[in-house]
Amino acid sequence: MFKGEAIRNKHLGGPILIAWIVLLLVLVTTTAQARDRQAARRTFDEAVRDEESLKAASPDQQTFSRYRNIIQAYRKVLDLDPTYGACDDSLYRAAALCREAGQRFQSEEYLKRAVHYLTWLRREYPYSPLRDDALLMLGDIQAVDLADRSAARKAYEEFLSRYKKSDRVDEVVRKLNDLDKSPPPSPTPVPPAVIGDLAAGLSARLTDIRFWSTSDYTRVVMDLDREVEFIQKEIHHPYRIYFDFQHTILSNEVKNRDFSIGDTFLHRIRVGQNRTDIARVVLDFKTKGSFSVFPLYNPFRVVIDIKDADKGKTLRERKEKLARIFSGRSESGTPPAKEPTPPPRRNPPDRTETATLPPAGEKDDSRPLRPSGPTATGEHTLPRILGMKVGKIVIDPGHGGKDSGSIGHRGLKEKDLVLSIARQLKQEIEERLNVEVILTRNDDVYLPLEQRTAIANMAGADLFISLHANADQNNRVAGIETFYLGLTRDKRSQLLASIENAASQQSLAKLESSIKKITMYEKMNESRDFASKVHGEFFKTLHKLHPSTKDRGVKKAPFVVLIGTDIPSILLEIGYISHQREAQIISSPENQKKLAVALCRGIEKYLVNLGTIAWDTRSEGSAKDQGHGQ
Numbered sequence: 001m002f003k004g005e006a007i008r009n010k011h012l013g014g015p016i017l018i019a020w021i022v023l024l025l026v027l028v029t030t031t032a033q034a035r036d037r038q039a040a041r042r043t044f045d046e047a048v049r050d051e052e053s054l055k056a057a058s059p060d061q062q063t064f065s066r067y068r069n070i071i072q073a074y075r076k077v078l079d080l081d082p083t084y085g086a087c088d089d090s091l092y093r094a095a096a097l098c099r100e101a102g103q104r105f106q107s108e109e110y111l112k113r114a115v116h117y118l119t120w121l122r123r124e125y126p127y128s129p130l131r132d133d134a135l136l137m138l139g140d141i142q143a144v145d146l147a148d149r150s151a152a153r154k155a156y157e158e159f160l161s162r163y164k165k166s167d168r169v170d171e172v173v174r175k176l177n178d179l180d181k182s183p184p185p186s187p188t189p190v191p192p193a194v195i196g197d198l199a200a201g202l203s204a205r206l207t208d209i210r211f212w213s214t215s216d217y218t219r220v221v222m223d224l225d226r227e228v229e230f231i232q233k234e235i236h237h238p239y240r241i242y243f244d245f246q247h248t249i250l251s252n253e254v255k256n257r258d259f260s261i262g263d264t265f266l267h268r269i270r271v272g273q274n275r276t277d278i279a280r281v282v283l284d285f286k287t288k289g290s291f292s293v294f295p296l297y298n299p300f301r302v303v304i305d306i307k308d309a310d311k312g313k314t315l316r317e318r319k320e321k322l323a324r325i326f327s328g329r330s331e332s333g334t335p336p337a338k339e340p341t342p343p344p345r346r347n348p349p350d351r352t353e354t355a356t357l358p359p360a361g362e363k364d365d366s367r368p369l370r371p372s373g374p375t376a377t378g379e380h381t382l383p384r385i386l387g388m389k390v391g392k393i394v395i396d397p398g399h400g401g402k403d404s405g406s407i408g409h410r411g412l413k414e415k416d417l418v419l420s421i422a423r424q425l426k427q428e429i430e431e432r433l434n435v436e437v438i439l440t441r442n443d444d445v446y447l448p449l450e451q452r453t454a455i456a457n458m459a460g461a462d463l464f465i466s467l468h469a470n471a472d473q474n475n476r477v478a479g480i481e482t483f484y485l486g487l488t489r490d491k492r493s494q495l496l497a498s499i500e501n502a503a504s505q506q507s508l509a510k511l512e513s514s515i516k517k518i519t520m521y522e523k524m525n526e527s528r529d530f531a532s533k534v535h536g537e538f539f540k541t542l543h544k545l546h547p548s549t550k551d552r553g554v555k556k557a558p559f560v561v562l563i564g565t566d567i568p569s570i571l572l573e574i575g576y577i578s579h580q581r582e583a584q585i586i587s588s589p590e591n592q593k594k595l596a597v598a599l600c601r602g603i604e605k606y607l608v609n610l611g612t613i614a615w616d617t618r619s620e621g622s623a624k625d626q627g628h629g630q
Contacts, residue, residue, distance in 0.1 A: 004584070040081035042187045044090055047073035051093065055226055067101040071113075088128035091121040095134070099141055100225065104203065111145045129402050136172065144252040149179055167401055168443050204228045204248045207281045209271065212454045213263035218289070219308040219454040219564075220269065222281055223249065227300040232293060238287045243302065248279040265289045265306045296450060296560055303564060304455065390607055391427060392436045394456040396466040396561065397422040401446025406471035408577025412587055415444065417577065418467040420589075424596035425467075432600055433607065450514055453564040463530065465568035466561050469586070471578040478579040479550030480542060482535035483571045484527035485562040526553065526568040533609070534570065534602035541598035542575065546585050550574070572599075 034092060050070045074094035078087050095117035102111035118141075120135045125131070139155030144150040156176045160169065208223040230245040250273050259269040267284045274280035289306040296303060397419040399405035407413030419441070426437040438459050440452045443507065458466045470481075533555045539551050552573075560571045574595070577583040585591050 010500070013074050024357045025479040036080045037084055040077050040084040041086070043073055043080060044077045044084070044086045044284050047077070047090070047093070051097070054559045064101065064105050067097055067105075071097050072100070075117075080198075084126075088121050088125040088130050091117045091125075091135075092130045092134055095121070095137065095271045099137070103205070105146065108146070111141060114141055114147075129404070132159065132166055133167075135159050135162075136168065139172075139175070140253075143175065143179060153179055173542065188328060203277065204245070204249055206245060206254055206271070206281070206598045207251045207279065209259055209269060210255060210448075211259065211266075211269070212259060212451065213261065213266070215264050216308050216460075217457050218261070218263055218265050218305040219450070219457065220266075220283065220306075221448075221450055222304075224302075225443065227297065229294075230302065239288050240282055241291070241304075242280055242282040244274060245279045247277050247283070249273065249277070250279050284315050290335070294563070296563065301450070305564060390435060390462040390463045390610065392459060393463045393465070393603070394438045394440060394461040395422045395425055396440040396452050396456075396464065398466055398468040398561075400444055404447055406469055406577055408469070408471055409475075409580045409583035412583050414469040414471070417469050417587060418574070419444070421574065421586075421596055421599075422467055422594050424592055425599050427515060428600035429598050429603065433604055435607075449560045450564060452561050453569075456565050456567065456569075456585060461565075462567055464562075464565055464567055465534070465603075466559075466569075466571040467598075468571060468573050470573045472576060473578075475580065478546075478548070478576045478582045479552040480535070480539055480575055481552035481573050481575075482531045482538075482554045483557045483559060483562070484531045484554070485524060485556065485559065485569060524556070527562075527570055528556070530568045530606050531570040531572075531611070533606040534572065534599060536603035537598045537605065538572065538574070538595065541594055542585070545591055545594070546582060549582060 030525045047070055050066075050073065052102070054066050054070060058535050059067075071094045074090040074097075077084060077090040081087075095114040098110045098114035098117065101107060102109070102114065115138060118138045121128060121134045122131050122138075122610040128134075135155055136159055139159065143152035149500060153176065156179075158167070159226050160176075163169070166172075204224050204226045206222065206224050210223070212219050222243070222379045229246045230247050231246070232241065233244075234241050250271060254271050255273070257271050259271075261268055265285055265287055267286045270282040270284065272280050272282075283304070289308060291304055293302065293304050295301070358629060397415070399415040400419070401415075403415065405418075422439055423442070426439060429435055431439050438455065438461065440455050441447055452466070470477075535554050539549075542549050543551075557571075559571050562571060575582045575586045577586070586595065
């Protein structure tokens with residue numbers, strides 16, 4: 001190298017080094033800006049709030065521009081930080097809104113954009129729990145909205161290949177069969193008046209109809225994509241009930257379909273577009289039953305519960321009928337013809353103290369029953385006056401399947417924890433109290449909230465208890481709390497409930513005609529008493545295991561899973577799995593056994609006070625040894 005060149009390179013070395021440093025700083029800064037986690041989180045939360053506001057807005061405020069802005073906000077989350085944990089949620093929500101906008105405003109562009117977002121989600125986030133739902137929505141858009149049967153078939157077949165254990169396999173098989181049977185869908189001509197309504201955002205959609213039934217109980221659920229007004233009327237000869245949903249159009253999934261039921265009450269359910277802006281659902285009855293109708297929200301759906309309407313002939317029969325109306329039992333007192341998750345009856349262990357226990361709910365002469373006592377508030381409720389007994393309990397392990405619930409310390413999942421405790425509680429109750437127990441789920445499967453109380457109703461259950469676990473961003477928060485159904489002004493209970501998004505003949509006849517008005521009041525009182533006894537025993541045991549745990553008390557809150565049954569129902573939050581020590585305690589198999597015993601003890605105290613069973617003094621000593629005595 002020439003000397004001059006060496007001198008020149010020596011002098012250039014400084015500027016080159018500085019240039020490289022500047023470039024490195026620019027790259028680092030750009031990378032940091034591309035992954036703004038806090039901004040991504042804020043944008044996602046704002047988009048969720050805007051979407052909720054859109055759903056709750058009046059029809060004339062549900063404009064195309066609002067849809068577009070929310071979709072763009074969800075899309076922006078990925079630009080801010082593509083590694084943020086809610087990116088898959090953002091894509092899924094954006095796709096759902098694109099589909100809804102495409103349907104409402106007749107925009108093929110937005111339908112194709114929904115396909116784009118769903119494909120993006122499945123490609124870039126292969127471990128997302130939403131991948132199965134995304135694939136199913138993708139198939140539905142291709143089949144229903146874009147009339148691409150080949151693409152829809154490919155999506156459905158891929159779903160069946162990849163997700164063989166999904167609880168939606170039967171649904172996908174039906175959709176595949178529908179593709180084979182039906183001619184290729186053609187675009188439905190929309191009258192100009194309806195197009196005008198759609199453009200103004202005035203129409204909701206009836207998206208699905210679901211039902212569960214037994215020999216003496218039927219539940220029908222009508223799903224809509226937003227809240228609308230509806231009119232309900234009865235017609236005789238033949239007897240039927242119809243519902244007219246205002247400003248509502250039928251989705252292609254339910255359009256012109258007849259749902260064959262064929263149970264004790266219903267022959268079928270018919271669906272049709274009665275007018276351009278009114279969707280009609282007709283329930284054709286075989287036998288008239290007493291029914292109740294109530295809406296549920298987020299998402300909006302209308303629930304119809306149908307029960308036996310026979311009033312009985314004698315005074316005694318009518319009293320028994322009232323008790324059964326409250327407890328939810330079948331008229332005959334026998335188990336329903338078909339039960340979801342049918343539990344195998346356990347034979348009592350071969351030991352002297354339990355070998356002679358009577359059938360569930362019957363009197364044991366060796367331990368005479370005392371009359372039912374008042375509730376904790378000193379009231380003698382209708383069930384106690386009428387001598388209500390308990391022979392069957394439904395335990396509901398919260399969440400399950402694609403809904404993991406809260407995620408706690410070291411990845412502990414709420415759905416797994418509560419299922420483990422529920423199984424042990426079932427064993428304790430059947431062995432100690434000789435009462436039949438049904439689990440709403442005995443595996444890692446997803447169940448809609450309204451199906452959980454339907455299981456209790458179909459089984460003719462007498463008590464319902466839903467098990468959950470709490471979590472908080474502040475990992476120092478701990479403690480247990482128990483809820484019964486009721487309205488509350490407590491903001492925290494409201495928030496938790498939203499996340500965990502059940503005489504002489506003449507005078508007796510009058511009482512029976514007003515039973516629906518008083519059942520809720522009576523159920524609330526019984527549920528409060530049931531909750532207080534179970535909560536007290538559970539806290540007593542958990543406090544021994546974790547002395548610093550906090551008693552957050554017994555409260556009322558409008559949990560959906562507690563709505564729809566006439567029986568005492570409670571929801572127990574067994575602790576905070578986000579709290580390291582509390583999570584370690586309640587996830588220990590040994591401690592779960594103790595907690596199951598405590599829950600069983602609380603149920604036993606309630607049944608003793610109700611006059612259903614006598615106090616089992618023979619097991620009291622062993623319970624005290626574990627810290628479970630009175």
